[in-house]
Amino acid sequence: MFINIPNNVQFIIDTFYNNNYEAFMVGGCVRDCLLGLTPKDYDITTSALPNITESLFEKTIPTGIKHGTVTVVLDNENLEVTTYRTEGNYLDNRHPESVEFVSNIKEDLSRRDFTVNALAYNNKEGLIDYFNGIDDIKNKIIKAVGDPNKRFQEDALRMLRAIRFSCQLGFEIDELTYLAIKENYKLIKNISIERIRDELCKILISNNPCDGLNLLKDTGILEIIIPEIYSLVGYTPLCNNHNRDVFNHTLNVINNTSSNDLILRLSALFHDVGKLNTLKQLPNGHCYFPGHAQEGAIICKPILSRLKFDNTTIDKVSKIIYDHLVLDVNYMPTDGEIKRLLRRVGSENIFTLFELQKADINSLWDPVPFLKKVNYISDRVKLILKNNEPLYIKDLAVTGSDLMTHLNIKPGKIIGEILTFLLESVLDDKNLNNKESLLEIAQNFL
Structure with a gap:
């Protein structure tokens, strides 16, 4: 079996062999090559000790030298090189107490998480596969290396990684590995929120996000990391538009999103979380949720903040949910009215909003009339933006200085009030956005 190795990776491997050391590309990059995918990055493992790696290359960074990792910089590309190692006891379900450098690659591969990642390759030795990773790739299986309970107790993040790889690759999780996740799911509490968030994001932007969310639900992890979404499971009020429970409706909406865009997928995930607090029942037994969009916009903020999302992401998702x-x-x-919507949501978010609305609508009994409305608004927004129609105070044909000069008024709060009133007038009639009309409106306002 032959794998095409990038030039910089080959140079590093050759350098080690020319100095009587072994080296292989290892892990996910080998797996992706076997799947016909382009690896996002390349990791290299070697029998050379870290200080030897530093001595063999002109520019290096001691990225994680305590654990054997040195970053080699070639042509402005960073490539991680790690010495073969075994790991001591894990004290916090995440980090090993110690590492021991070894000279045998089999020992190094035996500590890795899943068989599909416990692969090594170079053109000299060929493909190294001690744990049947190739068969598991062929059979589309995610299986822990060795005892899955031990693997997850060593590093509880591996449970989320198993689910994430399953979503990204379209693989099934091996039964014993899956049962071990269900057995050890509470250990996820010991993992940093940032790591959990990163894996959740990768699940959401994969091609199979709903499979991942179902796995999170069924293993118990979802109840720990996002209890608010778990509360939607089995929440099945009788509604006019859909009778599936809100969790499954949410999955349906996510499935209807055509883009692997994180903001869109996060908005879809949380778009109906406000239904928990807004349930009202009609005399006929049917239910509705007045204000649930606005409630959801409020609820999602502390959840996303707890998950350590940045403020920009939180703001975008909240705005989209508010008007979905x-x-x-x-x-x-x-x-x-459309311009006021555009101002609330922002031009950078408005088409993501339309994507969410369409995904939500396509899960209803009769989406056609709703889609017509969204398409109408979308077309009007495109025209408004194309024509650069005024949307903000800065777009007005008058300034605060103009008002003070022509109306003989002094600086103060009144200037902002007038400009705001003028903008409201212009939003309703763009033809008013000329100096003469605006000054006349301002005079009448005074």
Whole structure:
């Protein structure tokens, strides 16, 4: 079996062999090559000790030298090189107490998480596979190396990684590995929120995000990391538009998203979380959720903050959820109303909002009239943006200085009030955005 090795990786491997050391590309990059995928990065493992690695290459960074990892810099590319090692006891279900450098690659591969990642390759020795990783790739199986309970007790993050690899690759999780996740799921509490968030994001932007969310639910992990979403499981009020429980409705909406965009997928995940607090029952037994979009926009903020998302992401998701609901298909909004929506959501988020609305609508009994409304608003937004129609105070044909000069008023709060009033007028009628009309409106306002 031959794998094409990038030039910089080959140079590092050759350098080690020319100095009587072994070296292989290892782990996920080998797996991806076997799957016909382009690896995002290449890891290299070697029999040489870290100080030897540092001495053999002109530019290195001691990235994790305590654990045997040195970053070699070639042509502005960073490549991690790690000495063969075994690991001591794990004291916190994440980090080994110590590492021991070894000279045998089999010992190094035996400490890795899954068989599909316990692979090594170079053109000299060929493919190294001690744990049947090739067969598991062929059979599309995620299986722990050795005892899965031990692997997850060593590093509880591996449970999330198993689910993430399953989603990314479209693989099934081996039964014993899956049962070990269910057995050890509470250990996820010992993992940092940042690591959990990163794996959750990779699950959401994979091609199979709903498989991942179902696995998180079924193993118990979801209840720990996002209890608010877990609360939607089995929450099945009788509604006019859909009778599936809100969790499965959420999965359906995520499935309907056409883009692996994180903001869109996060918005879809949390879009109906506000239904938990807004349930109202009609006399006929049917339910509705007045204000659930606005409630969801409020609820999602502390959840995303708890998961350590940045403020920009939190703001975008909240704004999108706030306006995701499409009502009254018999009424088409005015351009002024559409511009106010555009201002609330932001031009950078508005088309993501439309994508979420369409995904939500396509899970309803009769999506057609709702889709017509979204498409109408989307077309109007495109035209408004194309024509650079005024949306903000800075777009007005007058400034605060103009107001003070022409109306003979002094600086103060009144200037902002006038400009705000002028903008409201212009949002409803773009033709008013000329100096003469605006000054006349301002005079009348005073």
